[in-house]
Amino acid sequence: MVWYDVISLSSLRSQRPGVTETVENTAVLLAKRPEGLPTPEDFSVVTRPLTSRDAGKIRCETIFLSLDPYMRSVIAGNHLGHGIAPGEVVPGEVIAKVTESEHPDWPLNTLVRCEGGWQQFSDQTPDSLARVPSQLSRPSLALSILGMPGLTAWAGMVDLAKVGPGDVVVIPAAVGGVGAMAAQLARRAGATTVAITSGAEKRRIATETLGYDHCIDRIEEDLGTALERIAPDGVSVYFDLVGDPTLTTVATHLAVGGRVVLCGLIQDYNGNHKTTGPHPGLWITKRATVSGLVVYDYEPQRQAFEAEFVPLAEAGELTANEEFHDGLDAAPAAFCRLMRGLNSGKVVVRLVD
Amino acid sequence: MVWYDVISLSSLRSQRPGVTETVENTAVLLAKRPEGLPTPEDFSVVTRPLTSRDAGKIRCETIFLSLDPYMRSVIAGNHLGHGIAPGEVVPGEVIAKVTESEHPDWPLNTLVRCEGGWQQFSDQTPDSLARVPSQLSRPSLALSILGMPGLTAWAGMVDLAKVGPGDVVVIPAAVGGVGAMAAQLARRAGATTVAITSGAEKRRIATETLGYDHCIDRIEEDLGTALERIAPDGVSVYFDLVGDPTLTTVATHLAVGGRVVLCGLIQDYNGNHKTTGPHPGLWITKRATVSGLVVYDYEPQRQAFEAEFVPLAEAGELTANEEFHDGLDAAPAAFCRLMRGLNSGKVVVRLVD
Numbered sequence: 268m269v270w271y272d273v274i275s276l277s278s279l280r281s282q283r284p285g286v287t288e289t290v291e292n293t294a295v296l297l298a299k300r301p302e303g304l305p306t307p308e309d310f311s312v313v314t315r316p317l318t319s320r321d322a323g324k325i326r327c328e329t330i331f332l333s334l335d336p337y338m339r340s341v342i343a344g345n346h347l348g349h350g351i352a353p354g355e356v357v358p359g360e361v362i363a364k365v366t367e368s369e370h371p372d373w374p375l376n377t378l379v380r381c382e383g384g385w386q387q388f389s390d391q392t393p394d395s396l397a398r399v400p401s402q403l404s405r406p407s408l409a410l411s412i413l414g415m416p417g418l419t420a421w422a423g424m425v426d427l428a429k430v431g432p433g434d435v436v437v438i439p440a441a442v443g444g445v446g447a448m449a450a451q452l453a454r455r456a457g458a459t460t461v462a463i464t465s466g467a468e469k470r471r472i473a474t475e476t477l478g479y480d481h482c483i484d485r486i487e488e489d490l491g492t493a494l495e496r497i498a499p500d501g502v503s504v505y506f507d508l509v510g511d512p513t514l515t516t517v518a519t520h521l522a523v524g525g526r527v528v529l530c531g532l533i534q535d536y537n538g539n540h541k542t543t544g545p546h547p548g549l550w551i552t553k554r555a556t557v558s559g560l561v562v563y564d565y566e567p568q569r570q571a572f573e574a575e576f577v578p579l580a581e582a583g584e585l586t587a588n589e590e591f592h593d594g595l596d597a598a599p600a601a602f603c604r605l606m607r608g609l610n611s612g613k614v615v616v617r618l619v620d
Numbered sequence: 621m622v623w624y625d626v627i628s629l630s631s632l633r634s635q636r637p638g639v640t641e642t643v644e645n646t647a648v649l650l651a652k653r654p655e656g657l658p659t660p661e662d663f664s665v666v667t668r669p670l671t672s673r674d675a676g677k678i679r680c681e682t683i684f685l686s687l688d689p690y691m692r693s694v695i696a697g698n699h700l701g702h703g704i705a706p707g708e709v710v711p712g713e714v715i716a717k718v719t720e721s722e723h724p725d726w727p728l729n730t731l732v733r734c735e736g737g738w739q740q741f742s743d744q745t746p747d748s749l750a751r752v753p754s755q756l757s758r759p760s761l762a763l764s765i766l767g768m769p770g771l772t773a774w775a776g777m778v779d780l781a782k783v784g785p786g787d788v789v790v791i792p793a794a795v796g797g798v799g800a801m802a803a804q805l806a807r808r809a810g811a812t813t814v815a816i817t818s819g820a821e822k823r824r825i826a827t828e829t830l831g832y833d834h835c836i837d838r839i840e841e842d843l844g845t846a847l848e849r850i851a852p853d854g855v856s857v858y859f860d861l862v863g864d865p866t867l868t869t870v871a872t873h874l875a876v877g878g879r880v881v882l883c884g885l886i887q888d889y890n891g892n893h894k895t896t897g898p899h900p901g902l903w904i905t906k907r908a909t910v911s912g913l914v915v916y917d918y919e920p921q922r923q924a925f926e927a928e929f930v931p932l933a934e935a936g937e938l939t940a941n942e943e944f945h946d947g948l949d950a951a952p953a954a955f956c957r958l959m960r961g962l963n964s965g966k967v968v969v970r971l972v973d
Binding site: 347507510511514529530532543544545546547548550551552553554555556557558559560561564 | 901903908909914
């Protein structure tokens with residue numbers, strides 16, 4: 268069940284009364300730590316009585332749940348020192364609506380972004396909530412090109428790689444949340460963009476929907492050969508979201524002075540910790556600048572990011588590419604698709620009818 | 621035969637007549653490509669008749685020959701796309717004296733720096749010569765802290781790592797040509813310097829002669845444990861001259877936001893191409909900036925570098941640490957010492973009596 272459509276903000280706002288009458292909370296728990304690629308059996312969907320709300324907490328009802336590759340390392344127990352154990356609710360960023368609140372800053376029906384997790388309701392402290400930009404007519408964008416993936420793309424492309432005219436920018440996971448925004452930022456800066464993806468549908472999305480200048484099918488083509496053809500003078504910017512073997516192949520085709528942003532390691536998230544990086548001699552020969560990116564460091568820039576790009580999105584100058592799945596029951600399978608690279612866009616689970 | 625002394629410039633200038641009367645040229649040839657660590661048997665010293673000088677060429681007599689680790693990859697045939705074959709004169713940078721010349725810019729007895737190779741005489745085109753700074757009372761410094769190793773140190777420490785107050789800078793091969801200058805640049809910038817070296821004599825040179833704040837003996841101590849003790853808040857700058865396993869160990873102890881300059885791979889030069897770099901996930905977690913450095917890119921900055929640091933050296937504000945070997949016959953063994961990390965300073969072969 269996949270849609271490329273989105274419900275309107277007005278329908279969200281009119282749907283429910285100010286106080287939750289529901290007494291149950293559906294949640295997805297980690298059943299066991301996945302070995303290698305996760306399967307739906309690694310998760311369990313449970314419906315439990317809603318616990319009572321602590322004083323000062325704000326009850327939020329999830330509307331959109333974001334699924335992201337970093338979650339694979341969270342459920343492995345090793346995401347930047349954090350992780351969860353079997354039996355716990357799987358964490359995740361959500362767009363939610365305030366359903367119970369006494370806090371003057373967070374009145375009922377406010378749309379918020381928070382770490383609600385894979386569940387219907389979560390109780391939040393005021394300081395754990397962020398407002399969804401009020402002018403945003405598609406609130407799910409606050410989880411994709413205008414949210415964490417978009418901020419990641421901005422941090423990598425603009426802050427670290429300083430992409431500019433003449434750059435040849437290669438982006439793997441090209442039609443995912445980060446890739447979609449990274450490509451658009453690079454093109455807006457005057458660069459040539461090269462997608463790495465797989466399958467006819469995703470190739471079409473890359474070139475037709477997202478406007479990549481070139482697209483390499485990593486299954487049907489040899490990546491090195493394709494890069495030689497498309498970028499005979501070398502790749503000047505590589506936004507790594509996947510790790511090896513793609514990383515080393517692109518590094519081999521890097522232009523002298525090329526910039527590489529290291530941001531994701533999907534191979535490793537799936538537990539293949541035997542991957543290594545390119546030989547340091549390659550970075551020396553290429554006079555490369557390699558930067559590690561963790562998007563959490565960019566929270567202070569989020570407001571400026573939203574101020575710049577929300578209006579552009581509203582003006583139709585940015586394209587989002589979201590893959591919607593309906594209902595929490597669909598979340599485990601959608602996540603497993605994502606970790607197999609089968610998603611055709613930023614993966615969002617939609618919880619409202 | 622090791623000296624920590626140097627002949628004076630005036631003795632050099634008075635030694636020989638303006639025109640070479642010698643008819644023979646002693647040279648060190650590559651006998652065979654070394655397997656792994658080089659041995660003296662990989663080289664052969666020959667004395668052959670001097671060939672006639674082509675019109676327009678300038679004959680130069682070598683005074684000092686610089687021995688550097690990069691030569692290991694030159695004789696392996698794979699230094700940045702260059703290399704030599706057995707039977708050829710081993711290349712190397714030298715300080716030489718013009719002994720035959722009709723060129724007005726390069727009169728007899730001019731001290732020059734050029735790619736003279738491991739031989740007594742070489743004939744050079746005018747544009748392949750660089751003048752040794754005339755105010756330099758120790759011309760060998762133009763091969764060490766004020767030459768290519770010094771420029772390498774400047775490029776890594778100042779241009780790439782932008783070392784500054786509060787930085788904790790770790791330097792392996794700490795008492796070599798690059799390390800000696802890198803440490804002094806870092807200390808002048810207000811950083812704390814940590815040497816990695818081995819043996820009592822080199823530890824003494826590191827702390828007493830070169831002024832490192834801390835010194836780790838890589839044989840007698842566990843590097844990781846020592847870094848935890850010396851740099852509990854992490855290493856902010858690492859100037860890599862050696863590759864793995866040191867690179868990965870220091871990377872593991874990098875501070876968040878640390879900078880790593882990749883510049884040398886002594887393990888690889890010795891033919892151990894199985895080394896790899898740190899896992900990319902480590903660079904991500906540390907938000908590292910990793911830069912590849914090739915000193916040849918910095919030739920345009922050499923004049924400014926000399927203008928800044930030659931006066932400081934003459935004023936006694938910079939310490940050089942040269943290990944002299946006498947005569948071309950000594951070059952193969954001296955190079956083999958260097959490639960085993962047994963040198964106690966920048967290795968220079970002295971050809972004049």
